[in-house]
Amino acid sequence: MLIPLAFAACTAKRSAGLIAASLAFTVLTGCGQPEEPRPELIPVKGTFAINGKPAEGAMLVFHPANGEEFDVRGTRPRAIVGQDGQFSMTTYQSDDGIPAGEYDLSVLWFDNPDSSNPHDKLGGRYAAPGKSNLHVSIDENTTELAPLTMAGVRLATRRPRTDSADFDQVD
Structure with a gap:
């Protein structure tokens, strides 16, 4: 046995x-699937200001103006504005660039993006493409955008918390 x-x-x-x-x-x-072809990226830099001041920490999202996707995942090029108002475009990896094309921008500007409850200083008014009235055109010769600005923008204030359970949270 x-x-x-x-x-x-x-x-x-x-x-x-x-x-x-x-x-x-x-x-x-x-799974044997071929890697999805990615569009050629163009390294592009720019500056962004709101009401004449650099919008440090603002996130710019670039939406294809024609509504067509350049990859099957619907990737959106984006940029985070630095302390001096400058940004570099990111599509797949940090600062890798943006595909050529026409773009409408959306803008989000969180007071503390690492918070469990971030507050958009713009109140979500510019979160949809086209609402910011910012539009850019990128071609193979573009290396730097003309300065992007938004003037007369009323910043949204954060409402004070009323739930005592949240008072121990640090935002």
């Missing part, structure tokens, strides 16, 4: 090993 049990244990270990190896091979090689 010991021989059949030992044989069964050995066979089970071998089967488990084959399954694990097969799974590892599948994970490492992917």
Whole structure:
């Protein structure tokens, strides 16, 4: 009776090993799908100000003006404005650029984006494409955009918290 049990244990270990190896091979090689082709990216920089001051931390999202996608994931080029008002375009990896095309911009400007409850200083008024009235055209020769500005913008104030359970949270 010991021989059949030992044989069964050995066979089970071998089967488990084959399954694990097969799974590892599948994970490492992917599902056989070819990698999606990405558009050529153009490194572009610019500046952004609201009411004449650099909008540090504002996020600009570039939406294709014609509504067409340049990849199947619907990726949107974006930029985060620095302390001096400057930004670099990011599509897939930090500062990698933007595909050529026409874009309508949306703008979000959170007071503390790392918070569990961030507050958009613009009150969400410019979160949809076209609402900011900012439009840019990118071609293969574009390296720097003309300064982007929004004037006469009323900043939204954060309403004080009324739920005492939130008073221990730091935003």
